[in-house]
Amino acid sequence: xxxxxxxxxxxxxxxxxxxxxxxxxxxxxxTGRWLLALATLGLVATLVFQIMTTHGGSISSLSANWRxxxxxxxxxxxxxxxxxxxxRGEAGLQALFVLPAVLFTIAVVVFPTLFGFYIASLxxxxxxxxxxxxxxxxxxxQLFHDAYYWNAMLNMIxxxxxxxxxxxxxxxxxxxxxxxxxxxxxxxxxxxxxxMLSPVAxxxxxxxxxxxxxxxxxxxxxRHLGWxxxxxxxxxxxxxxxxxxxxAWVFIPFLMILLLAGLQALPREVQEAAKVDGASGWQGxxxxxxxxxxxxxxxxxxxxxxxxLKLADIVxxxxxxxxxxxxxxxxxxxxxxxxxxxxxxxxTALAVLYLIIIILFLTVLIRTTGKWTRDSTRGA
Amino acid sequence: MTIEVxxxxxxxxxxxTDRMRYxxxxxxxYGALIFWAFVCLFPIYWTFTxxxxxxxxxxxGHLIPWVNFTPNWKGWRSLGLSPDTIFRISTVRDEFIDRxxxxxIVSFGASIxxxxxxxxxxxxxxxxxxxxxxxxNNDVLFFFISQLILPPVVLALPFLVLYKELDLLDSRIGLVxxxxxxxxxxxxxIMRDQFNSIPIELDEAALVDGLTVWGAxxxxxxxxxxxxxxxxxxxxxxxCWNEYFFAALLTASDAKTLxxxxxxxxxxxxxxxxxMAALSAAAITPLIIVGIALExxxxxxLSTGAVK
Numbered sequence: 001x002x003x004x005x006x007x008x009x010x011x012x013x014x015x016x017x018x019x020x021x022x023x024x025x026x027x028x029x030x031t032g033r034w035l036l037a038l039a040t041l042g043l044v045a046t047l048v049f050q051i052m053t054t055h056g057g058s059i060s061s062l063s064a065n066w067r068x069x070x071x072x073x074x075x076x077x078x079x080x081x082x083x084x085x086x087x088r089g090e091a092g093l094q095a096l097f098v099l100p101a102v103l104f105t106i107a108v109v110v111f112p113t114l115f116g117f118y119i120a121s122l123x124x125x126x127x128x129x130x131x132x133x134x135x136x137x138x139x140x141x142q143l144f145h146d147a148y149y150w151n152a153m154l155n156m157i158x159x160x161x162x163x164x165x166x167x168x169x170x171x172x173x174x175x176x177x178x179x180x181x182x183x184x185x186x187x188x189x190x191x192x193x194x195x196m197l198s199p200v201a202x203x204x205x206x207x208x209x210x211x212x213x214x215x216x217x218x219x220x221x222x223r224h225l226g227w228x229x230x231x232x233x234x235x236x237x238x239x240x241x242x243x244x245x246x247x248a249w250v251f252i253p254f255l256m257i258l259l260l261a262g263l264q265a266l267p268r269e270v271q272e273a274a275k276v277d278g279a280s281g282w283q284g285x286x287x288x289x290x291x292x293x294x295x296x297x298x299x300x301x302x303x304x305x306x307x308x309l310k311l312a313d314i315v316x317x318x319x320x321x322x323x324x325x326x327x328x329x330x331x332x333x334x335x336x337x338x339x340x341x342x343x344x345x346x347x348t349a350l351a352v353l354y355l356i357i358i359i360l361f362l363t364v365l366i367r368t369t370g371k372w373t374r375d376s377t378r379g380a
Numbered sequence: 381m382t383i384e385v386x387x388x389x390x391x392x393x394x395x396x397t398d399r400m401r402y403x404x405x406x407x408x409x410y411g412a413l414i415f416w417a418f419v420c421l422f423p424i425y426w427t428f429t430x431x432x433x434x435x436x437x438x439x440x441g442h443l444i445p446w447v448n449f450t451p452n453w454k455g456w457r458s459l460g461l462s463p464d465t466i467f468r469i470s471t472v473r474d475e476f477i478d479r480x481x482x483x484x485i486v487s488f489g490a491s492i493x494x495x496x497x498x499x500x501x502x503x504x505x506x507x508x509x510x511x512x513x514x515x516x517n518n519d520v521l522f523f524f525i526s527q528l529i530l531p532p533v534v535l536a537l538p539f540l541v542l543y544k545e546l547d548l549l550d551s552r553i554g555l556v557x558x559x560x561x562x563x564x565x566x567x568x569x570i571m572r573d574q575f576n577s578i579p580i581e582l583d584e585a586a587l588v589d590g591l592t593v594w595g596a597x598x599x600x601x602x603x604x605x606x607x608x609x610x611x612x613x614x615x616x617x618x619x620c621w622n623e624y625f626f627a628a629l630l631t632a633s634d635a636k637t638l639x640x641x642x643x644x645x646x647x648x649x650x651x652x653x654x655x656m657a658a659l660s661a662a663a664i665t666p667l668i669i670v671g672i673a674l675e676x677x678x679x680x681x682l683s684t685g686a687v688k
Contacts, residue, residue, distance in 0.1 A: 065547045067547050093592070093594065094510075095504075096500075097505075098520065104561070105524065105564070109530065109535075109561055113530070115541075115542065116538040119537060172412075181413065192678070193420055193424065193672075196618055196664070197667065198621065198638070198664060200622070200624045200640075201642050210423060210426055217422075257678055257679055258682065264683045303528070309531060312532070313624040313625060316643075317624075317643050330533070338536070347537060348537045351536075354533065358529055358531065
């Protein structure tokens with residue numbers, strides 16, 4: 001665990017710099033080492049003590065409380081920081097900037113995720129009296145025959161593809177807001193507001209009241225427009241589209257502000273030049289604005305897709321995945337596995353496989369779009 | 381001769397069609413703007429007005445207060461927030477205030493913690509060179525930002541078990557830690573670019589003036605990064621305030637947040653629209669105010685940093 005502020009010269013290419021530091025006395029270095037050693041010893045001692053007092057280390061025993069481990073970790077983190085400064089002076093001071101976030105992330109992300117991989121290999125039902133026991137890859141074998149899971153996965157593909165439509169709308173809105181209009185501030189605030197609203201409240205506001213079959217305004221409007229049975233959540237495709245529309249309503253503003261910020265960061269001269277060259281608005285957009293916005297667009301799209309892959313709250317609250325799993329997302333399905341069946345091991349196995357698929361998908365996506373952007377900017 | 385006459389005429393008609401096209405474009409642009417503003421604002425308008433309706437107004441689809449329905453306090457009364465009940469004892473109101481306070485503490489706590497950790501880390505990554513085993517600056521940055529893809533379902537159960545062991549289940553501090561990790565990648569993403577856009581000469585000048593690395597950061601650079609900080613803070617606040625998944629799984633009574641309360645009411649009360657509307661309205665109002673007040677900082681903060 002070494003964080004080194006590397007001793008390079010000040011004249012490095014980008015933002016990094018290095019300042020010369022006076023030599024550190026051997027005694028100070030030793031103090032630092034001893035401090036860290038002592039803190040580590042304390043951490044290990046706490047761990048051993050905890051294992052001893054919690055019935056042979058079974059993590060599921062509810063009587064014990066592992067809270068002291070948290071305090072020990074905090075103390076150890078502080079000691080680690082002080083020791084860095086003592087041993088490495090200036091470089092240690094620099095390491096202090098990034099150290100808290102690293103230690104935090106290890107404690108709350110890396111450790112729980114690894115722990116999740118372990119849970120995924122257990123046969124563990126919270127409602128059964130037996131408690132957890134190891135069953136290897138049985139959960140993963142089981143999930144390959146879980147039609148609901150793969151159905152939810154298929155739905156995720158539909159939802160992710162729909163992001164392109166959200167992107168088109170968001171780009172159009174950003175262009176509108178960036179053009180010369182009156183009352184720009186009003187429209188900007190109005191367009192942003194849906195993002196501020198809690199999806200749970202939105203599920204009620206829109207999903208359960210405005211789109212309500214009997215007297216929701218949207219249903220009334222649909223009847224006037226000639227749809228005699230405006231049941232938005234009754235048949236699979238209308239339900240899927242309705243859920244997607246709701247999620248789009250909440251998140252289009254987010255895409256829009258990213259794109260708008262990108263548009264405002266574009267150099268004015270480029271757009272002016274396009275106009276002078278006689279390009280019509282449409283041509284100017286496709287030949288100048290759109291290519292220049294490509295990097296921002298891709299960032300925005302990837303972030304949006306990441307958020308889309310987490311979609312759960314709207315589905316849970318409006319349809320609970322119905323009708324017949326048509327609107328289920330992977331997250332909402334796993335939520336039901338936890339909540340209704342208390343099946344901890346199996347649910348986590350589903351989640352872990354989902355994580356692996358997401359990582360593969362996003363890696364491929366980022367690679368290809370990255371290559372694509374590079375090619376197109378080189379061509380321009 | 382004929383040519384000389386025709387040319388100005390053609391030009392004139394050209395101007396006329398240009399004028400036509402301009403007007404048409406304006407109509408289209410404002411039409412689109414007004415249509416979308418309606419799409420965005422109608423659900424909010426609907427929620428706030430429904431909170432003042434009684435059953436008959438709901439079933440008959442009355443929309444405009446005072447014109448086709450008479451507003452009343454029924455919805456707010458059921459929450460204990462109407463003028464006549466505000467000073468009386470109300471268990472619903474107590475619960476609401478409890479949830480509200482939880483939401484405030486959790487979302488502010490997590491946003492601030494994420495901002496502190498995120499600013500420090502992204503400043504460090506922007507200014508110094510690190511070696512963390514085989515990882516260099518960009519790898520560390522990627523490590524942080526890649527946490528964003530972690531779906532909540534992956535963490536939910538490990539946390540359920542861990543928190544049970546740590547006695548953090550159904551506690552605010554537990555939620556704060558979780559929310560911090562969900563927004564930390566976004567903060568680092570915004571702040572790294574924000575710090576990169578501040579010239580390094582400013583740091584160097586501060587060091588020449590005798591400040592330490594930390595002094596330069598706290599007194600010179602941090603104030604300059606304010607637009608990014610505000611943008612990151614608002615985004616974190618929005619995401620934390622509205623978070624439902626973890627809150628639903630990890631809280632039972634003490635640390636329940638507003639979205640969990642709203643969700644639990646939708647199931648139990650059926651067609652009791654006015655009180656649901658009042659509850660939704662009360663839950664979304666704080667962020668609507670934040671949105672209206674701080675909207676310009678979001679775009680400003682993002683356009684100086686993140687999207688460049």
